[in-house]
Structure formats: structure tokens, C-alpha cells
Amino acid sequence: MSKTEDEKWKNICKSKEERPKIQEYRNWRELPPIPISLPIDASIGTTGDWRTFRPIIKEGCNQCGICWMYCPEGVIKKGDDGSFEIDLIFCKGCGICAKECPTNNIEMVRESEIEE
Numbered sequence: 001m002s003k004t005e006d007e008k009w010k011n012i013c014k015s016k017e018e019r020p021k022i023q024e025y026r027n028w029r030e031l032p033p034i035p036i037s038l039p040i041d042a043s044i045g046t047t048g049d050w051r052t053f054r055p056i057i058k059e060g061c062n063q064c065g066i067c068w069m070y071c072p073e074g075v076i077k078k079g080d081d082g083s084f085e086i087d088l089i090f091c092k093g094c095g096i097c098a099k100e101c102p103t104n105n106i107e108m109v110r111e112s113e114i115e116e
């Protein structure tokens, strides 16, 4: 972990009283690393099994990372080339990513209308 990242960690680990009330970030790249739970198979299957709408990232994506930041399931992954990919095994199709995409480049498509 670089020194800068290490400092960010310390900042978010401070007690509630010590932490600043408001922290500003210019973009998602400045966000400190935050532990999240990644999805795993459960006894009743994967969340992707019961999805009605599938999010599809369109070509106009500018790789801003907003969808990655908002996805409540942690299923949007960043590739080495900076592109974002949705893990459809666990995506539940809530549509939050599409709603938050500032360039309107995520389309929610009904699963029954998708030809594999």
C-alpha cells in the first residue's frame, strides 16, 4: 500500500469525534479503500438467477466509475484497461447503476428480450 493510501486509511479509521464532518472528493479515484463484502453463492442460488432486468454498459461509457461506486452489490468490476464490467452471476438488476450513470450509458434490458 502506498504512503498516500495508508494516510487515507488512517483518516477513515479515526474515531467519530475526530473525523471531519464533511470530506470532499473530486472523483471516485480519491475515495479511500473501504472494505466491502463481495457476493458468494448462497443456498438458494445466485442473486442473478432472479433478475428481471439486465444492465448493459453501452459504448459511450467514459469510465467515470460512478456505477461502480453506487452498485449496492459490489458486482461492477474495473478491468486493467479502465473499462467496467458487470458480474451478471450476482447482479440483481436493481437499476441503481443505470439511474446514477451521468452519461446515461447503462441500459436496463428485460431478460426475456435478450437473445443469448
Ligand code: SF4
Residues within 6 Å of the ligand: 055, 070, 071, 072, 073, 074, 075, 076, 086, 090, 091, 092, 093, 094, 095, 096, 097, 098
Ligand atoms: S443493476 Fe444493481 S446490482 Fe446490478 S450492477 Fe447495477 S447497481 Fe449493481
Ligand code: SF4
Residues within 6 Å of the ligand: 057, 058, 060, 061, 062, 063, 064, 065, 066, 067, 068, 084, 100, 101, 102, 103, 104, 105, 106
Ligand atoms: S457510470 Fe456510466 S459512464 Fe461512468 S463508468 Fe459507469 S457506465 Fe461508464
